[in-house]
Amino acid sequence: MNTLFGGIEAGGTKFVCILGSGLEDVRAEARFPTTTPEETIRQAVGFFRRQQEDHGKLAAIGIATFGPLDLDRNSPTYGYITSTPKHGWANTDFAGTIRRALSLPVGFDTDVNATALAEWRWGAARGLDTFIYLTIGTGIGGGGMVNSRLMHGLLHPEMGHLSIPHDRGADPFAGSCPFHGDCLEGLASGPAIESRWGKPAETFPPEHPAWALEARYLALGMVNWIYTLSPQKIILGGGVMQQAHLFPLIRREVQTLLKGYLQSPAILENIDDYIVPTALGKRAGVLGALALAMDEANPLPI
Ligand code: ADP
Ligand code: ZN
Numbered sequence: 001m002n003t004l005f006g007g008i009e010a011g012g013t014k015f016v017c018i019l020g021s022g023l024e025d026v027r028a029e030a031r032f033p034t035t036t037p038e039e040t041i042r043q044a045v046g047f048f049r050r051q052q053e054d055h056g057k058l059a060a061i062g063i064a065t066f067g068p069l070d071l072d073r074n075s076p077t078y079g080y081i082t083s084t085p086k087h088g089w090a091n092t093d094f095a096g097t098i099r100r101a102l103s104l105p106v107g108f109d110t111d112v113n114a115t116a117l118a119e120w121r122w123g124a125a126r127g128l129d130t131f132i133y134l135t136i137g138t139g140i141g142g143g144g145m146v147n148s149r150l151m152h153g154l155l156h157p158e159m160g161h162l163s164i165p166h167d168r169g170a171d172p173f174a175g176s177c178p179f180h181g182d183c184l185e186g187l188a189s190g191p192a193i194e195s196r197w198g199k200p201a202e203t204f205p206p207e208h209p210a211w212a213l214e215a216r217y218l219a220l221g222m223v224n225w226i227y228t229l230s231p232q233k234i235i236l237g238g239g240v241m242q243q244a245h246l247f248p249l250i251r252r253e254v255q256t257l258l259k260g261y262l263q264s265p266a267i268l269e270n271i272d273d274y275i276v277p278t279a280l281g282k283r284a285g286v287l288g289a290l291a292l293a294m295d296e297a298n299p300l301p302i
Contacts, residue, residue, distance in 0.1 A: 007289030010065035062292030064114030107296030112143030114288030123279030137238035219253030
């Protein structure tokens with residue numbers, strides 16, 4: 001009998017909950033819209049209570065959620081969603097509410113770190129110890145591992161809010177980030193593309209100038225992460241990256257911007273295997289939540 005875990009992927013518009021023992025053994029799944037924290041968390045708890053009646057007690061629950069989050073286990077507000085602009089969700093004790101309602105250990109991390117964990121365990125980052133995962137969608141977010149540990153630290157990485165060069169002559173768009181205007185997310189997220197050009201990103205043909213600019217901005221972000229974190233791989237997901245033609249554009253821009261400074265065959269010769277799409281696709285987030293539950297039940301030695 002396999003040990004069973006629960007995973008919750010909490011997104012701004014919907015929740016996905018699964019129950020299973022791993023990638024090949026997902027036994028049940030539920031999806032519902034994200035409304036108030038009380039109602040949405042109650043639905044998640046109800047799903048796992050019903051599942052436990054059929055499958056027996058779970059070993060742990062993992063939560064992969066939009067943030068920002070308090071991930072400091074010594075903080076009184078550990079497990080909270082903190083300052084999110086999402087209406088009604090600021091200062092929500094997400095992990096604590098689930099833990100008390102189900103009397104189970106709860107793993108808790110950002111949606112992007114959880115996705116990175118799933119890609120490490122089952123997908124594109126297997127065997128690596130330092131890599132990053134970026135989502136380019138409604139926002140831009142990043143997570144990943146350094147030396148086989150998910151990146152935490154002071155708070156957690158906020159890679160989307162990087163400052164990058166913005167040539168206002170070539171691109172007068174002021175940027176859409178409510179905090180910074182023309183940070184990377186403000187220039188290159190899906191909503192930024194839509195505001196700049198007046199139509200949703202998914203409506204542009206591959207030859208539209210939006211894509212060369214998008215590749216340039218994403219590559220500017222990437223060279224900074226390459227220089228600071230030295231990732232062995234960069235995995236890209238999110239709605240905007242469904243434009244598969246962006247990958248070669250980004251790879252070429254990254255090579256151009258690095259100017260031959262990093263003498264790594266991974267970048268100079270094998271960049272097609274260095275900047276890659278997710279292997280697990282849309283399921284990576286909720287599988288990451290399951291992986292967080294596994295790690296919570298069997299923590300790594302300190
Ligand atoms: P979220 O970030 O909210 O989880 P997505 O990753 O799907 O959701 O990102 C949504 C954004 O991605 C929207 O701005 C949308 O315009 C853009 N998007 C979705 N699908 C595509 C596509 N096929 N091509 C380009 N952009 C897309
Ligand atoms: Zn910003």
